[in-house]
Amino acid sequence: MTKKTLVNSKLICVALNDKKQLAALEGTFNEAPYKKPPTQPVLYYKPRNTWNTDGATIEWAKDFSGQAVESMVVGASLGVVLGKETCRVSPEEALQYVGGYTLVGDFSLPEESYYRPDIKGKCLDTTAPVGPEIVPADKISNPDALTVTLSVKGEEKSRFDLSQMERSVAELISKISYIMTLQPGEIIAVGFAGDRVPVAQGDQVEASIEGVGTLKNTLGGA
Amino acid sequence: MTKKTLVNSKLICVALNDKKQLAALEGTFNEAPYKKPPTQPVLYYKPRNTWNTDGATIEWAKDFSGQAVESMVVGASLGVVLGKETCRVSPEEALQYVGGYTLVGDFSLPEESYYRPDIKGKCLDTTAPVGPEIVPADKISNPDALTVTLSVKGEEKSRFDLSQMERSVAELISKISYIMTLQPGEIIAVGFAGDRVPVAQGDQVEASIEGVGTLKNTLGGA
Numbered sequence: 001m002t003k004k005t006l007v008n009s010k011l012i013c014v015a016l017n018d019k020k021q022l023a024a025l026e027g028t029f030n031e032a033p034y035k036k037p038p039t040q041p042v043l044y045y046k047p048r049n050t051w052n053t054d055g056a057t058i059e060w061a062k063d064f065s066g067q068a069v070e071s072m073v074v075g076a077s078l079g080v081v082l083g084k085e086t087c088r089v090s091p092e093e094a095l096q097y098v099g100g101y102t103l104v105g106d107f108s109l110p111e112e113s114y115y116r117p118d119i120k121g122k123c124l125d126t127t128a129p130v131g132p133e134i135v136p137a138d139k140i141s142n143p144d145a146l147t148v149t150l151s152v153k154g155e156e157k158s159r160f161d162l163s164q165m166e167r168s169v170a171e172l173i174s175k176i177s178y179i180m181t182l183q184p185g186e187i188i189a190v191g192f193a194g195d196r197v198p199v200a201q202g203d204q205v206e207a208s209i210e211g212v213g214t215l216k217n218t219l220g221g222a
Numbered sequence: 223m224t225k226k227t228l229v230n231s232k233l234i235c236v237a238l239n240d241k242k243q244l245a246a247l248e249g250t251f252n253e254a255p256y257k258k259p260p261t262q263p264v265l266y267y268k269p270r271n272t273w274n275t276d277g278a279t280i281e282w283a284k285d286f287s288g289q290a291v292e293s294m295v296v297g298a299s300l301g302v303v304l305g306k307e308t309c310r311v312s313p314e315e316a317l318q319y320v321g322g323y324t325l326v327g328d329f330s331l332p333e334e335s336y337y338r339p340d341i342k343g344k345c346l347d348t349t350a351p352v353g354p355e356i357v358p359a360d361k362i363s364n365p366d367a368l369t370v371t372l373s374v375k376g377e378e379k380s381r382f383d384l385s386q387m388e389r390s391v392a393e394l395i396s397k398i399s400y401i402m403t404l405q406p407g408e409i410i411a412v413g414f415a416g417d418r419v420p421v422a423q424g425d426q427v428e429a430s431i432e433g434v435g436t437l438k439n440t441l442g443g444a
Contacts, residue, residue: 048232
């Protein structure tokens with residue numbers, strides 16, 4: 001990898017933060033074993049081996065026998081970059097802890113269920129590009145007013161207004177800061193629009209937010 | 223924290239790697255939503271904010287309203303420290319990638335279910351002490367022959383022979399190396415004995431493996 005990752009020590013992703021997706025899943029959540037929708041943000045990590053950069057190739061995943069997997073999917077999210085140590089802050093003060101904004105791509109295997117933590121599908125090498133740069137927080141007056149678009153081979157496949165998130169950027173920072181202390185440079189991907197977008201080997205993928213930039217990546221071959 | 227963490231970039235824990243615990247849970251696993259036991263290692267992370275050292279105090283957790291939680295639990299595991307980059311290695315060659323061994327403590331909130339990824343309960347600040355040192359791999363001829371003991375206030379509460387693990391150290395390294403590339407200094411906690419041990423504020427906890435050392439920690443007050 002030629003460029004250096006923009007992530008410092010931790011990349012947290014928020015799942016199920018799309019009001020429409022939550023509504024669609026309501027029936028499932030009301031069945032066993034939970035019998036109710038999640039009451040806290042549902043989080044997962046993209047660990048260091050996943051971190052990647054704008055312009056980089058995303059490795060096409062292989063299965064346990066070394067064969068190329070049949071399908072991969074992608075989602076894109078606003079990335080909130082913490083500017084200072086953040087522990088138990090209120091939603092009202094949370095945005096003061098933001099240092100900047102960027103884009104996070106999340107390439108993975110298709111999800112099989114919403115239950116068991118899917119480390120195998122989510123933590124593939126090189127599958128979390130972040131970039132193209134960190135835009136200082138003072139350039140973005142209201143992060144919840146942004147729109148994330150995702151294009152594959154030049155064609156728009158997904159468009160998500162952050163106003164449709166179940167929890168706002170400030171609410172998420174606050175909630176997560178009660179779960180763990182966050183450090184400067186750590187990044188929260190605040191939410192991906194409901195359905196992930198299928199991609200194929202060699203596809204060019206662009207994630208874009210006006211004022212934050214465009215993150216471009218290519219899927220590798222097998 | 224006065225001492226420096228022994229972890230480099232990643233601490234992976236393996237859940238449900240105790241044959242006896244798996245057998246006890248068989249009924250649960252055969253119900254919805256899975257209808258079968260896990261077929262791959264069940265993994266979770268202890269992220270950077272959790273990393274702690276031998277001799278250090280573990281913070282007593284607070285709930286969202288700032289009140290001390292009622293109960294915390296602890297488990298102890300052998301920690302396998304990778305010695306070199308490890309990607310898609312076979313079980314036969316896996317132990318050649320080990321740089322050393324240490325102990326990992328995992329303090330957490332009691333588990334409520336085996337389904338939803340429990341980031342809130344597992345990723346509390348300071349809850350993953352590692353140490354007291356990294357013993358070079360060549361000092362341990364067979365890691366699967368070790369026994370992990372856990373004492374609270376000087377009384378032994380748990381004893382686990384690693385020969386009772388569902389997957390051996392070599393099998394785990396191999397399996398995980400097919401999921402993600404591991405780097406030198408990253409640590410795998412290979413498995414905790416079935417039931418976690420309850421602890422109270424002020425308790426002294428000792429995790430011990432003959433030839434690897436004793437990891438001592440104290441629970442803080444509220």
